[in-house]
Amino acid sequence: MKINALNDAALAAAALASGRSERGTAPAAGTGAADAAGAGGTPVTVSAAARALDLASAGSGIDEAKVAAVKAAIANGTFKVNAGAIADKMLSNAQEVLSRVRS
Known part of the structure; x- marks a missing residue:
């Protein structure tokens, strides 16, 4: 059992997602600014890396x-x-x- 297995998976997913966004890959459907008119607030965007971390940490x-x-x-x-x-x-x-430190 690895001590940081969950964190390693989350970091790998985030690195993959940020690599896609840096290369200009189109984001997945449902991403981007929130509909400010319906919410009555300020539009918020969530980066691909943040979404990947959220998905990776979903399970306990x-x-x-x-x-x-x-x-x-x-x-x-x-x-x-x-x-x-x-x-x-x-x-x-x-x-x-x-x-990891040496590489």
Whole structure:
């Protein structure tokens, strides 16, 4: 499990959307200024990057059943921590972060 998996997906979607808008690709239908006459306010535009971030963060990404199972195991005193798995994931995440910094 990656710590920032949801954020990575949102950033990738935003980067893709902003790349399209910089190249002059036409925006999707329903984008652009709001109808100020009907709303009675100031027209607002939302960038493609903001729309992509909103879509990417729509799901919570939390497995409620797994959370409940871990909670129950902790309450029962049967939860066991796998230190080796945690260390492996921490090293993997550190390598990923370092590879991003170098590139």
